[in-house]
Amino acid sequence: MNADAYFSFDATRYFIPDWDDRVDPGFDFVTEESPGKGWEAERYAHELFPEPPYDGLLVSKVVEEKSRQRRARLRALGVHAALRVTPEFPVLGDCGAFGYIDEPSPPYTCAEVLDYYTACGFDLGVSVDHLIPTADHPDRELRYRITLTNAEEFLTEHRRRGLGWIPVGAVQGWDPESYAEAAARTAAMGYRLLALGGLVRASTPEILAILAAVSRTLPAGVGLHLFGLSREALLPHLRAHRVVSVDSASALRQAWLSPDQNYHMPGQAWCAIRVPQSEGRGRKKAGARHDVNFDSGLEGRLLAALRAHDADEGHLDEVADLLTRYTRHCTPDFPPARLKKMLHTLEVRPWKDCPCAICRACGIDVAIFRGNNRNRRRGFHNTWVLYRRFLALRKSAGRGG
Numbered sequence: 168m169n170a171d172a173y174f175s176f177d178a179t180r181y182f183i184p185d186w187d188d189r190v191d192p193g194f195d196f197v198t199e200e201s202p203g204k205g206w207e208a209e210r211y212a213h214e215l216f217p218e219p220p221y222d223g224l225l226v227s228k229v230v231e232e233k234s235r236q237r238r239a240r241l242r243a244l245g246v247h248a249a250l251r252v253t254p255e256f257p258v259l260g261d262c263g264a265f266g267y268i269d270e271p272s273p274p275y276t277c278a279e280v281l282d283y284y285t286a287c288g289f290d291l292g293v294s295v296d297h298l299i300p301t302a303d304h305p306d307r308e309l310r311y312r313i314t315l316t317n318a319e320e321f322l323t324e325h326r327r328r329g330l331g332w333i334p335v336g337a338v339q340g341w342d343p344e345s346y347a348e349a350a351a352r353t354a355a356m357g358y359r360l361l362a363l364g365g366l367v368r369a370s371t372p373e374i375l376a377i378l379a380a381v382s383r384t385l386p387a388g389v390g391l392h393l394f395g396l397s398r399e400a401l402l403p404h405l406r407a408h409r410v411v412s413v414d415s416a417s418a419l420r421q422a423w424l425s426p427d428q429n430y431h432m433p434g435q436a437w438c439a440i441r442v443p444q445s446e447g448r449g450r451k452k453a454g455a456r457h458d459v460n461f462d463s464g465l466e467g468r469l470l471a472a473l474r475a476h477d478a479d480e481g482h483l484d485e486v487a488d489l490l491t492r493y494t495r496h497c498t499p500d501f502p503p504a505r506l507k508k509m510l511h512t513l514e515v516r517p518w519k520d521c522p523c524a525i526c527r528a529c530g531i532d533v534a535i536f537r538g539n540n541r542n543r544r545r546g547f548h549n550t551w552v553l554y555r556r557f558l559a560l561r562k563s564a565g566r567g568g
């Protein structure tokens with residue numbers, strides 16, 4: 168991909184960070200059997216929808232290095248084949264500064280990171296940065312300088328080697344002024360794309376103040392990438408602040424990490440229906456509790472009742488009663504407010520209104536909180552819903568809105 172193609176895009180691109188989020192396409196929701204495990208058998212979200220539910224992927228070096236297998240695959244196949252995307256699909260590389268936030272300095276040299284991006288065939292590569300954890304961090308000036316010095320060395324070496332991929336200058340700071348100054352200096356080095364980091368924990372008004380300060384100082388033709396941000400309140404402001412791309416996995420991860428905002432629909436989030444596994448890997452979570460009065464068939468009857476409810480067979484009261492009993496058995500102190508939300512999801516059946524390929528294929532199982540094959544599929548659905556929001560913004564941008 169060349170820089171002109173990247174910048175001629177008229178709306179903000181949505182990237183998703185790769186954390187090996189895959190599911191078994193042959194998973195049987197009734198028998199719970201999973202015939203395929205591992206990279207070859209499993210499928211990424213972009214392989215389960217007719218079109219990928221994002222514009223690009225972000226691969227962080229620290230994440231990639233956590234697994235020897237993954238690292239070897241990336242080196243042997245190149246990043247596009249390792250992720251099974253077409254050679255034209257944009258893949259952005261960064262170091263993953265959150266992974267070494269506690270280290271005094273980044274564990275990589277600029278030369279080694281340039282080698283890595285080049286060898287793996289990345290389309291865009293971010294300079295070696297160092298996060299500033301808080302505004303009063305004792306090393307904030309040092310980390311600020313390291314990020315700037317590395318950006319300069321990275322671009323100089325990128326030019327000296329005559330590399331074809333797009334260099335991205337990382338920008339760190341702690342307030343609007345420090346971000347704006349770093350962005351101006353990094354743009355002056357010759358970067359056309361800057362990536363702003365360290366904003367994930369900032370409030371939306373703080374981020375907007377930083378974006379306003381940064382975009383005011385940017386020379387014409389320079390765009391921004393925002394690390395880790397796709398929150399709804401920011402989306403309408405991105406174009407005005409020259410944000411050409413963002414990445415975030417929060418919609419995906421809320422499918423299993425949020426206490427009650429697991430299944431997303433436009434403008435609304437639903438609590439997934441938790442049915443912990445009492446057999447196999449999940450045994451400790453549910454069935455290990457010693458309870459002589461426990462009806463051991465309850466879990467199976469609940470799952471069957473949930474499916475019947477989805478198929479408009481059976482009664483809501485019965486399935487709600489089974490769900491309540493099973494929940495109280497597994498977790499006696501389960502929050503009543505969350506149980507109420509689960510029952511509400513059960514009653515409304517929001518997945519029936521979703522046209523995405525996952526919901527059409529899985530039905531109620533997409534809303535059941537139980538194991539990787541259901542939970543990640545729900546995350547893929549959430550990603551698809553978020554991406555539709557980006558597509559809508561793009562459409563309005565195309566109309567000059």
Ligand SMILES: [Zn+2]
Binds near residue numbers: 521522523524527548
């Ligand atoms: Zn869906």
